């Protein structure tokens with residue numbers, strides 16, 4: 734799924750709707766000029782979340798806009814993985830809409846602590862600090878659905894972007910149950926994102942892909 738907004742990420746405050754075309758030309762995923770930002774680094778996000786003081790922020794879209802797609806592909810009984818959850822309200826909004834089991838992960842320990850405190854009384858929401866490129870704490874085929882809104886985009890702005898993307902996609906592939914769904918909400922053009930998403934099937938059997946994921950994660 735692509736975001737309806739084509740706006741890029743920016744190192745400055747705010748999300749997609751505040752950005753301009755110039756930023757798009759500065760990503761390192763082949764869509765632009767190649768300057769590398771630190772969106773792929775935990776330190777960048779930690780500092781940003783400290784600065785924002787825990788204020789909620791949803792990149793690209795709120796749940797209300799995404800709901801028709803989410804409800805279509807992931808019924809409320811689904812076990813969900815929210816990748817790079819940040820301070821977004823989407824998981825809270827999904828619980829209000831009937832979802833009962835959402836595991837939220839993010840590389841930033843700062844935002845994970847903030848979200849844990851904020852939602853300590855909502856058992857449907859769990860938060861763990863984790864790098865999406867190594868989710869080995871979870872067993873194979875643990876989730877019905879994985880949602881990423883802006884995290885692959887962050888990795889694509891970092892160093893070794895294609896390798897990071899491959900590691901992420903292989904981990905998601907490993908964690909999804911057969912028939913599971915990966916929803917990607919991204920500013921990236923399909924030509925810059927779909928090749929990464931297609932990698933698992935290009936790599937052969939599910940068992941071989943799991944082996945590769947394990948090798949790349951360590």
Ligand SMILES: C[S@@+](CC[C@H](N)C(=O)[O-])C[C@H]1O[C@@H](n2cnc3c(N)ncnc32)[C@H](O)[C@@H]1O
Pocket residue numbers: 772773774778790791792793816817818819820821838839840841844863864865866881882883884887888
């Ligand atoms: C653009 S923000 C999107 C946040 C949220 N998903 C939203 O929709 O508002 C990207 C998020 O990905 C997280 N992130 C970046 N690299 C990551 C990685 N390797 N593993 C897990 N999370 C990562 C950042 O900490 C940040 O919270």
